[in-house]
Amino acid sequence: MQFDITMPFALFAITVAAMFLNKRVEGKLKKTFEEREFRNRDSLLFAAMITVMVSVIIFVPEMAILTLFMFSYSTLLFTFSYIFSGISKRRAQLFCLVFGVAGLAAGTFALLRALDSWMVYGGWALCGVAAFAFFAIAYEQTRTVARERWYLAVLPPILFVLLYLVYNGTNLWFPYLLNVYALMFAVLITLYLGSMFSWRNVLIFAGLLTVIDIILVLVTGFMVTAAKTVSGLGLPVLVSLPTVPLIITEEGMQYMSLGLGDFFFSGILATQTYKRFGKKTAVLSVVTMCLSFAIFEAFLLSTNFGAFPGTLMIICGWLPIVAWKLLAEKRNKKLQ
Numbered sequence: 355m356q357f358d359i360t361m362p363f364a365l366f367a368i369t370v371a372a373m374f375l376n377k378r379v380e381g382k383l384k385k386t387f388e389e390r391e392f393r394n395r396d397s398l399l400f401a402a403m404i405t406v407m408v409s410v411i412i413f414v415p416e417m418a419i420l421t422l423f424m425f426s427y428s429t430l431l432f433t434f435s436y437i438f439s440g441i442s443k444r445r446a447q448l449f450c451l452v453f454g455v456a457g458l459a460a461g462t463f464a465l466l467r468a469l470d471s472w473m474v475y476g477g478w479a480l481c482g483v484a485a486f487a488f489f490a491i492a493y494e495q496t497r498t499v500a501r502e503r504w505y506l507a508v509l510p511p512i513l514f515v516l517l518y519l520v521y522n523g524t525n526l527w528f529p530y531l532l533n534v535y536a537l538m539f540a541v542l543i544t545l546y547l548g549s550m551f552s553w554r555n556v557l558i559f560a561g562l563l564t565v566i567d568i569i570l571v572l573v574t575g576f577m578v579t580a581a582k583t584v585s586g587l588g589l590p591v592l593v594s595l596p597t598v599p600l601i602i603t604e605e606g607m608q609y610m611s612l613g614l615g616d617f618f619f620s621g622i623l624a625t626q627t628y629k630r631f632g633k634k635t636a637v638l639s640v641v642t643m644c645l646s647f648a649i650f651e652a653f654l655l656s657t658n659f660g661a662f663p664g665t666l667m668i669i670c671g672w673l674p675i676v677a678w679k680l681l682a683e684k685r686n687k688k689l690q
Contacts, residue, residue, distance in 0.1 A: 357652040358597040361610045365620060365668075366644040368537055372544040372621040373628055373636060379438070383549045386437055392550045397559040404615070405566050411580045416587060423589045424518070427535075428511035430542055436507035446506060447491045453509040454487030460513075464520050476520030483512055522588040529594055529609070536590035540614050544621030556626045560669060563619065567663040578661045581613060593617070601655065610651065616664035623672050631679050639675040646671025 392400065411419060441449070461480030464473050490505050514535060521527040551559065570577035584591045592611040601608040620643055628636035650667040653659070 355652060356597075356601055356655040357599075357648065358601075358610055358655060359648070360595045360598045361593075361612055361651060362644045362648040364537070364593060364595060365612065365617065365647055366640060368540050368617050369620045369624050369640050369643070370637070372541045372548070372617075373624040373640070375541065376545055376548055376625045377628070379545055380549045382437060383545065391552055392555050392559075394555050394558055397551070397555040398562065401559060401562045401566060404563070405570070408570055408580045409574075409576050412576065412583055416583075419584060420587055420589070423584065423587075423591070424515060427539060427590070428515060430539065430546065431510040431514060432507050434542055434546070435510050436502055436504065439503045439506040440501050443494050443497060446503065447494050449506060450487045450490045450494070450509070453513060454484045454491070457481065457484035457487060457513060457516075460517060460520070473520055476516060480513075480516050480520065483509070483516065518588065527588060529596075532588065532590050533593055533595065536593045536614060537617075539590055540593070540617035540621070543614060543618050544625070547618070548622045548625045551622055551626060553626050553630050556622055560619070560623060560665075564663070564665045564669050567665040571661055571663045577663075581611075585611075590614075597655070610655075612664055616668060619665050620668045620672075623668070627672075627676065635675065635679055639672050642675055643668045643671035 439446070457480045461477045461482075461484060464477030464480060468474050468477070486505075487509060490509075493505075517531055518527070521531060567577065581592060592613050594609045594611040596607050596609050620640070623643070624636050624640050627639045647664075647667045650662060650670075654662055
C-alpha cells in the first residue's frame with residue numbers, strides 16, 4: 355500500500371498557521387471591513403458563486419482567465435500589505451530590504467540567463483523593483499510618523515507579477531516559486547475571508563460546499579477540468595508536492611496536488627472551531643482532518659480511482675470532533 359506524508363503535513367502546517375494568525379490579525383481586518391460578517395444567505399450566495407465560477411471557467415478564453423487571476427492575486431497582496439504597512443521605521447526598512455534583495459537576485463539571474471528578449475526586459479524590470487525598494491529604505495529615514503505606506507504595499511504584487519511573467523514555464527517557477535505563492539495565498543485567503551464567517555453560517559457553507567465539490571468532481575467533472583485549465587497557465591491555484599516516500603512512475607517522480615480552496619476550507623473550519631471550542635479542540639480537529647486526508651490519499655495512491663473531492667476528505671476528520679464537543683456541551687447544559 356502506498357501512502358504520502360508531504361501533503362497531509364502541508365495541510366496541517368498551513369491550517370495551523372492560518373488559525374493562529376487569524377487570532378492576531380482578525381481585529382485589524384474587522385476594523386478595516388467595518389465589522390462585517392457573512393449572513394446565512396451570504397454563505398449560500400458565496401457557495402453558488404463558486405459553483406458558477408468553476409462551471410464556466412472552462413469556456414472562458416485563457417487570456418481572460420489569466421487577467422482575472424493575476425488581478426485577484428495582486429489585489430489580495432496589495433490589500434494585506436497596505437493594511438499592515440503602518441509598522442515601525444526599522445521594520446519597514448527591513449521589509450523593503452527583503453524585496454530589494456529578492457528583486458535584484460531575480461533580475462540578475464534573468465539577465466544572465468537571457469533566453470529571449472522578454473526575459474531581458476523582465477530582468478531589467480525586476481532590477482527596477484529592487485532600485486525602488488532601496489530608494490524606499492532611504493526615504494524611510496525622513497519619515498517621522500508610522501502610517502500606512504502605499505510604496506510598501508505595491509512591492510509584493512509587482513514582484514509577484516514580474517516573477518510570473520519572467521519565470522513561468524521554467525524550473526524555477528514550478529515547483530518552487532509556484533508552491534511558495536500558492537501556500538502564501540492559501541493563508542491570505544483564509545485570513546481575508548475567515549474573519550467574515552460565524553459558527554452558524556460556516557456550518558451551512560461547509561455542508562453546502564462539500565456537496566457541491568462532490569458533484570463537480572465526481573459527477574460533472576467540471577472541477578477537475580477547471581483545475582487543469584487554470585494550473586496549465588502556471589497560476590498558483592494548486593499546491594503540488596512530491597510524495598514522501600517517493601513514488602516513481604514512468605513519467606518520473608509523482609506529485610500530489612491540492613487546490614487552494616481545500617486549504618481555505620480546512621482553514622475556516624479550524625478557525626471557527628478555535629473560536630467556539632478553544633485552542634486544544636481546534637488543534638485536535640486539524641490533526642484529525644489531516645489524518646482523514648492522509649487515509650483518503652493513501653487509498654487514491656493505491657488505486658486508479660482518479661480525482662476525489664478534497665472537502666469530503668477533510669470534513670470527514672472534522673465532523674467527529676465537532677459532534678463530540680457539541681454533544682458534550684449539550685450534556686453539560688442538561689446537568690446544570
